[in-house]
Amino acid sequence: MNYRKFGKTGRTVSEVGFGAWAIGGAWGDVSEADARAALHAALDNGTTFIDTADVYGDGRSEKIIADVMKERGGERPFIATKAGRRLDPHVSEGYNKQNLTSFVERSLKNLATDCLDLVQLHCPPTEVFYRPDVFEVMEEMVTAGKIRNYGVSVEKVEEGLKAIEYPGVASVQIIYNIFRQRPSGLFFREAKAKNVGVIVRVPLASGLLTGKMTKETAFAADDHRAFNRNGEAFDKGETFAGVPFDVALEAIEEIRRLVPDNITMAQFALRWILMEESVGVVIPGAKNAAQAAANAAASDVAPLSPEVIGELRKIYEQRIAPHVHHLW
Template sequence: MEKRVLGTTGRKVSVVGLGTWQFGDGWSHVQEGDARAILETAVESGVDFIDTADVYGDGRSERIIGGFLRDFRTSPGERPTVATKFGRRGPQEPAAFTLENLRAWADRSRENLRMDTLDLVQLHTPPDSVFASDAVFDALDTLVDEGRIASYGVSVETCDQALSALARPHVASLQIILNVFRRKPLDRVLPAAREAGVGVIARVPLASGLLSGKFREDTVFAAEDHRAYNRHGEQFDVGETFSGVDYATGVAAAAEFTGLAPDGITPAQLALRWVTQQDGVTTVIPGASSVAQARANAAAGSLGPLSQPLLDQLRELYDRRVRAQVHDRW
């Protein structure tokens, strides 16, 4: 699988990584043994970048990954790079982002992941005012100096937040929603990240599964699945669920998208390859709730470039079906 350097971390990571929100909560429950099998399959398939957060299952996702890393057997220095996120386990108040709290959050993740020094920590979609706080980024620099974290980045909801984060000199990575149905970051954010030398981690690449082409208007999701309870932003930013696209619109657009997949490539693989083909993207982090999904997602990291006619068709689909709903919102 192709590898790219993740911003100023200096780490080379697989162009397709693994997101692990599904190991915690917000989706249909994944048993710990199944989560372990997914991790093993992903790594065996060439994935060496794993993304998690302290809030996923209140640490369950981190702990599962920590157990996997404990038993990981390979040459020294070849274990997967792990990125975690913190800042959403409590009230979203700017005053909470103190050095004392950031240090405590980092230490909890270090314990969960069984790591002395965290590879990469990302502020987890914090309030807008945090991006303007010198004290917060000074505190993150202190955690680096103390050896608690090796590098830090920011996970954002909006392009304006992304541009604010990119103005910070020591931000190594930027995580943002980017997929065939969420293209606004292509306009300004990716060019700015390239210029700043910051790595881009693309999340929600399948639009919460819409781009797999498997859903219908009458598909029923489990009550604990955010695709059931957050369609209108009831619990967190609606852009995290189906990329903010109205479900009926998304299903209809995804049906057209599925029809554009070339022979031998699944719709999900097409969606992932589209993301990795965007100039400036370092890695994309689809989730996987089964071994088969983990293997298929990883295979997208070895696909050749998509043709220009196909790219044009995908852009036309976005402009016609989706753009008016999402482009100016985030």
């Protein structure tokens, strides 16, 4: 496992982290035993960054993480959580001191700690990024010792660019993968210039970039890949990176020929992300120990050649960009 400086936090973290959405919910059935095994495997393989949220399984993900930390003992990894999506309705006005403080207190309890490493505003309405008072509330919680750092999780590049205008924002979590390449332009340059830690989510486009899916692949009713393809529950860009399923499957076949024989397509896709030096950590999810170990191993994959990167860019521009580039 290789490690990178994580922006202005002063921390160094594993470049492959653990995304804990799948062990919380909305990815089909994941038993608690498998969830724990996945997290243990990630940590055993050098992972030192875990990303979760208070709404993943309504706290299930945070609580499983806390239990595993208690079992293992020793130094805790860097644990990032998120706040805001508990709001109903999810509107800008809800991002106020009372609600945010309440969410943070709940996460402190769920994660069994007295100070959270990082709290991210969880894909708030765009208007929130234009409200300095929200970021002042986060500053107050740093001063109070409730959180060490705060950041944002965004849907759109423009939201990320606006967020990093606030000097206290330590991190931005954003979707970036072979099917979502827009952040590699202006956003990454600006984030690096301002020493903001970049967390990459949806790195495998909800599993598409494992190369294991077909037109016949079926998903459980409680799996967002079944119920959110058109944004019925939340932003459609979170599901398959917003790419139409059939379009993505055709592109996958073109990508497949570029993958070396000694690695999986998932590891290839993660290595592509790690070629970007502005990325602090990528957070693939895992439903079991084998997936978590394989994800961690992507850190040791050889760099991709300029020729391969160029071919992937062509596939994106010709097949994928017309569907996603202008939207996020």
